[in-house]
Amino acid sequence: MNARSPLDLINRGRAIYELSDSGGIVLKNPQKFISQTLDLLAWNAVLGETEEIRSAARWIIRRAGVELGVVPSSIQGLYEARGRKEGSGFTVPAINIRGLSYDVARAVFRAALRLKAGAFIFELARTESNYTDQKPAEYAAVMVAAALREGYEGPIFIQGDHYQANAKRYAKDPEAELRGIRDFCQESVAAGYYNIDIDTSTLVDLSKPGVREQQRANFETSAKLAAHVRSIEPKGITISLGGEIGEVGKQNSTVEELTAYMDGFLAILSKLAGKKKGLSKISVQTGTTHGGVVLPDGSIAQVAIDFETLRTLSALARDRYGMAGAVQHGASTLPSDAFHKFAECETAEVHLATEFQNLIYENPAFPRDLKEEIYKFLRKTCADEKKPSDTDEQFIYKTRKKAFGPFKRKFWELPADVRGKIGNDLENKFAFLFERLNVQRTTEIVKKTVTPVAVIPPAPAALTEALQKVNATPR
Numbered sequence: 001m002n003a004r005s006p007l008d009l010i011n012r013g014r015a016i017y018e019l020s021d022s023g024g025i026v027l028k029n030p031q032k033f034i035s036q037t038l039d040l041l042a043w044n045a046v047l048g049e050t051e052e053i054r055s056a057a058r059w060i061i062r063r064a065g066v067e068l069g070v071v072p073s074s075i076q077g078l079y080e081a082r083g084r085k086e087g088s089g090f091t092v093p094a095i096n097i098r099g100l101s102y103d104v105a106r107a108v109f110r111a112a113l114r115l116k117a118g119a120f121i122f123e124l125a126r127t128e129s130n131y132t133d134q135k136p137a138e139y140a141a142v143m144v145a146a147a148l149r150e151g152y153e154g155p156i157f158i159q160g161d162h163y164q165a166n167a168k169r170y171a172k173d174p175e176a177e178l179r180g181i182r183d184f185c186q187e188s189v190a191a192g193y194y195n196i197d198i199d200t201s202t203l204v205d206l207s208k209p210g211v212r213e214q215q216r217a218n219f220e221t222s223a224k225l226a227a228h229v230r231s232i233e234p235k236g237i238t239i240s241l242g243g244e245i246g247e248v249g250k251q252n253s254t255v256e257e258l259t260a261y262m263d264g265f266l267a268i269l270s271k272l273a274g275k276k277k278g279l280s281k282i283s284v285q286t287g288t289t290h291g292g293v294v295l296p297d298g299s300i301a302q303v304a305i306d307f308e309t310l311r312t313l314s315a316l317a318r319d320r321y322g323m324a325g326a327v328q329h330g331a332s333t334l335p336s337d338a339f340h341k342f343a344e345c346e347t348a349e350v351h352l353a354t355e356f357q358n359l360i361y362e363n364p365a366f367p368r369d370l371k372e373e374i375y376k377f378l379r380k381t382c383a384d385e386k387k388p389s390d391t392d393e394q395f396i397y398k399t400r401k402k403a404f405g406p407f408k409r410k411f412w413e414l415p416a417d418v419r420g421k422i423g424n425d426l427e428n429k430f431a432f433l434f435e436r437l438n439v440q441r442t443t444e445i446v447k448k449t450v451t452p453v454a455v456i457p458p459a460p461a462a463l464t465e466a467l468q469k470v471n472a473t474p475r
Contacts, residue, residue, distance in 0.1 A: 010467065052460065073237075242349075245283070365418045
């Protein structure tokens with residue numbers, strides 16, 4: 001499926017679409033574009049042999065998305081409505097896709113179409129982007145391609161999750177650490193990430209006297225980063241920003257922490273960015289950990305989430321600060337009977353990742369030989385991450401997320417029937433979660449509150465050069 005060059009990409013689709021020097025696209029046959037060309041473009045957006053080919057494929061996908069009504073968007077309007085209490089009773093799932101991304105995203109869209117769900121987010125953390133080898137431009141293009149492939153139409157929400165400050169690096173060189181986050185925000189916004197979660201909760205210092213001083217480095221740094229994101233917003237778009245008051249896996253958050261963080265954050269942001277909007281949501285800690293607590297046999301320990309804390313902090317976020325509410329991280333491995341409680345507590349958003357990874361690895365259709373190859377690789381390359389007390393099952397469970405990058409091509413090359421079986425199981429899982437989180441039939445409220453704004457970046461230079469060759473050739 002590899003194209004030899006951007007010109008090859010153009011020629012392969014010549015009977016189905018045309019590109020113009022001015023940056024336009026004409027879809028001669030939208031149905032054929034979706035059924036016959038998208039798979040090729042998605043493949044080359046990820047696995048193209050050169051950066052020129054990958055960039056060209058990503059641009060064509062994004063441009064076609066605009067023409068067919070699939071537009072990366074900010075969820076800000078919906079969250080502002082929730083802050084005004086104009087929408088309630090549902091929790092937006094934010095789905096981290098670490099691998100097999102095209103197939104997983106297609107499963108999400110199939111579930112969404114089945115249930116008329118519009119309020120859901122695709123996201124990837126900064127660290128995940130690195131170890132899964134999915135840069136923002138690649139990830140965004142794959143999400144748009146998946147939507148088009150399944151016939152989905154409307155705004156899609158792509159989010160940068162945990163754009164996090166590393167406490168040790170920050171202590172050594174604060175400006176260098178912040179510069180790295182700012183640069184990644186810039187790259188993400190350019191790719192179509194119009195939702196970004198700023199996480200400087202790692203800088204909270206509980207040894208300080210008083211909650212405000214404990215949160216000071218958190219809210220000061222978060223406000224600086226928020227002001228930067230506001231300065232790079234595309235025209236007509238207000239990026240939905242999230243903050244975080246308690247590092248996931250640490251002690252549960254409190255009303256005093258939320259108030260100290262938000263009051264400090266807003267005071268500094270007003271000085272740095274004037275009347276620019278603040279946060280649309282706030283992440284809190286209520287008893288979970290990312291990936292869950294792994295038992296010696298590789299299973300996950302039962303976790304007790306403090307839903308009353310979620311309810312209280314969500315209400316405070318809405319009533320005092322006009323936000324959509326609180327955000328719950330690390331929830332995908334919770335018992336099935338827990339998910340409906342998020343909507344009951346008016347939790348704004350819940351982040352889900354590990355269970356989808358598990359459904360890939362543990363699917364009966366997943367090739368045993370590939371799994372053994374991956375585990376052998378992990379035992380060698382991640383050996384320094386194994387604690388003396390870890391069993392092999394615990395070690396594998398905690399590290400297998402790091403195989404998605406090195407084995408990306410092999411995941412994409414899985415046989416169609418294997419990908420189909422995994423995709424069907426994932427679709428059912430997403431449908432279950434959408435129902436439990438009560439986001440079925442949310443297409444209407446999304447349509448009322450979110451106005452998609454098409455942002456079309458200039459065509460890559462190599463694609464423009466290829467177009468000039470095409471247009472100079474007599475037909």
